[in-house]
Amino acid sequence: MFEFVVGSPLNIVLILGAVLVTAALLIWVERRVLGFLNERLGPNRCGPFGIAQSLADVGKLITKEDWVPPFADKMPFIVAPVIVPVVMLLSFAVIPLAPGVGIMDLNVGLLWVLAMAGLGAYSAMLGGLASNNKFSLLGGLRAAGQMISYEVFMGISILGVVILSDSFNLREIVEAQHKHGWFVFSQFIGFIIFVIAGLAETKRWPFDLAEGEAEIISGFNTEYSGMKFGLFFVGEYIGMLLLAALIPVLFFGGWYAPFEWLELPNAIISGIFWMCVKTGFWIFFFILVRAALVRPRYDQLMNYGWLVMLPLSLINLLVTGAVVLAQGN
Amino acid sequence: MLAALGKQLYIIWSQLVTLWLVFTHIFKKADTVEYPDVMPYMFPRWRGRIILSRDPDGEERCVACNLCAVACPVDCIALQKAEDKDGRWYPEFFRINFSRCIMCGFCEEACPTHAIQLTPDFEMAEYVRQDMVWEKEDMLISGTGKYHDYNFYKIAGKAIGGKGKGEARDELPPIDRRSLLP
DSSP states (O other), rough: SSSSOOOOOHHHHHHHHHHHHHHHHHHHHHHHHHHHTTSSSSSSSSSGGTHHHHHHHHHHHHHHHOOOTSSHHHHHHHHHHHHHOOOHHHTEEEEEEEEBSSSOOTTTTHHHHHHHHHHHHHHHHHHHHHTTTTTHHHHHHHHHHHHHHHHHHHHHHHHHHHHHHOOOOOOHHHHHHHOOOHHHHHHHHHHHHHHHHHHHHHHHHSSTTTTTTSSSSGGGGTOOOHHHHHHHHHHHHHHHHHHHHHHHHHHHHSSSSEEEOOOOOHHHHHHHHHHHHHHHHHHHHHHHHHHHHOOOHHHHHHHIIIIIIHHHHHHHHHHHHHHHHHHHH | OOOOOOOOOOOHHHHHHHHHHHHHGGGGGOOOOTTSSOOOOOTTTTOOOOOBOOOOTBBBOOOOHHHHHHHHHOOOOOEEEETTSSSSSSEEEHHHEEEOOOOOOHHHHHOSOOOOEOOOOOOOOOOOOOGGGHHHHHHBBBSSSOOOOOOOHHHHHHOOOBBBBOOOOOOOOOOGGGGGOO
16 A cells, blocks of 8 residues: 555555645746746745745635626536646646556556546636636637647647557656657657647647736636636646646656666656656746747637648658658568 | 748747747846845935925924925925014924825925925835824924025025024115115
């Protein structure tokens, strides 16, 4: 029960706790790093280096009035914010963190993640629709269109990885990279498409058109307050963490060090360490993207998705398949 | 086809350049001044809290001429003229409602006696709204403010107790016109 085997209660409790704590800390990390990138200081008042800022934020959100507008559609309005964190946490179940550390090893792990990401779209959709507010409806529409479009080639872009590793199981994908080298080199186009689609999928900058606070106030969560808004907020950060963990697993060799001699002596500690390093790098990258890039127009987003990314991912898939076929025979 | 591809590559390249430029800013020193811990340098001519100054002899400079109240664009100054036994004018009360004041400095410009002056102090927050209304006793300082030598009654021609007609600085004694007859 208390050993590092995939699916043991110890693993489940540790991973759930670590993910929730990290997601809460990310609220502070993001604001702080954004501050440094903008030559500001960011929140540094609350606790050492402002690390208790997340606690203060949560305290504020919990004590705020939890208001359901009288014109809202009650049932979906209350259900919508719960969906994001739940599906994001569920997708975390298949992420392998180290040898023997993980919650489950699904044969269709990659499909599971895609399916959960697809369910996540309901959150913004229902929230926008149930708020009965024009801006929310626009935000919900945008979120639905954006997430469904980008999901298409998010799935296609990682098929190259599946072909190369011959498996949908994330743990086997990592092992395959240990054998064949990181897939970021052999699947570079797929990797770029996956990062861009992932950003769009988690509704992070520069693809936060569903929120677009300058155009449609706050989009689908305009009417939300208190902890309902907090759930949207935390769900977004768990999504960011999920994406930042998924990119190393799919393209950067998962828990293995870049070079053999960089491995720490204990396999589990080494795995978790390298996983944290790689995930941290990608989280930093997402924050950097938020600080640097501007939001595209909605038609530009759609154009880019359907006219550039989709053909590119299809070509990538075809070429990968052809090369593997040619090498196999 | 090739041109379109080149355009896409150019777009990606420009995004990467942006990312790199923003990344370099992480190594630069933050511009933030952590205000309550570090006081910013306040310039001497900053238009902040309003004071009433005294002349070098320690008397109130204000002569209650009401020019500041007239100049005030938000009508936040109220005062009432009084006169002492020497014939000097002074405000019986002088009241500024700082919850209205916009620190424009027009009162300072309008003042003929340099009595009302603005100072670099800006920390004037109060918990009770009524505390924002300041009376003469709150604003009157014992010094001369920005103008150390100026003394209105020593220069103006008005006669007060202890200083008759023609005894002011740069002033000639009154002329008896009839004595000028040939």
